[in-house]
Amino acid sequence: MYKDKVLTEIVQNTECGSIIFDNTIFEEVSQELFSPSSWLHSRESSKEIGGRGNVYFLNDGDKKYVLRHYFRGGLVSKFSYDSYLWLGENKTRSFREWRLLKFLYDKNLPVPRPAAANYQKNNYLYKADIITLQIPEVQPLATFIAEKIIPDNFWYKLGYQIANFHYEGLFHADLNAFNIQIDKSHKSWLIDFDKGSIRMPGRWKQSNLNRLKASLEKISGNNPRVSYSNFNWNELCEGYAQFFKSA
Known part of the structure; x- marks a missing residue:
């Protein structure tokens, strides 16, 4: 880049x-x-x-x-x-x-x-x-979890990365499974920052996570090929929490 x-x-x-x-x-x-x-x-x-x-x-x-x-x-x-x-x-x-x-x-x-x-x-x-x-060779998280074999610790690492953004104060106005992009090395990227902002810590962090969870649940509910469950969400939350413990 x-x-x-x-x-x-x-x-x-x-x-x-x-x-x-x-x-x-x-x-x-x-x-x-x-x-x-x-x-x-x-x-x-x-x-x-x-x-x-x-x-x-x-x-x-x-x-x-x-x-x-x-x-x-x-x-x-x-x-x-x-x-x-x-x-x-x-x-x-x-x-x-x-x-x-x-x-x-x-x-x-x-x-x-x-x-x-x-x-x-x-x-x-x-x-x-x-x-x-352009970020080289990426695809939306929504596509990745429907077409790929999900590697170990993927959800944990994704949660850790989202926490990194929140630590810097980023409020993403539309955090969903399409605005998270995954590259060939399984690294996550965030795109589309229209109406985003830098904020002081607050309830907006949980609101961001809730929006992402709703997006993942909608996608998995509409497509049986999607590899996602409550267990995966708990892994994501574990990675998210670990970032702030070690920050």
Whole structure:
């Protein structure tokens, strides 16, 4: 994940907004960066990674990226599916997520490295996108537990890793079995930090865990091939608790 290069933060104004980017990845940026058609190779996918709406896998011949456009969910999406109320640059969904990713990446946590993010303002509304480096050869936890032989201590290690995020104060707004990604070495990664934040310790930690548990129960209830049980959840909780005992 190009950890040898220090992640930088540059903000550049555009005609209708701004772009925040890491200039060790992109030396120059423009709004075209967020258009899939401007890339050498681009592939649309709505299934392989978490998040709302479609994403694009991009390839410039050297590095691989993921481009995500911000879409609304719930009832409000029927009125405005990708526009947000303008409250200032630092409160845009894209800039907040980019900076949250930078914070977590600098803590050496397993997250995608942020590459660039933008917003385009139109009167009192804005639209936004974010680009991250693609995590090599990962699949959602939901797919992994349905298709793979689960290694020993997998759930324990997953709980330990989630605790590591919580220790740093990360509130993930949608911790589920799709936003946890598993690589070939069975290491877990966390993606999709839209509406995430850094918080003081509180009940939100248990709320995060409850959301993940509900996601796993729903998946296992709908697919008999899924390898998951209450015993696995207890293993996850054991790993979670052990992190804080040793922190």
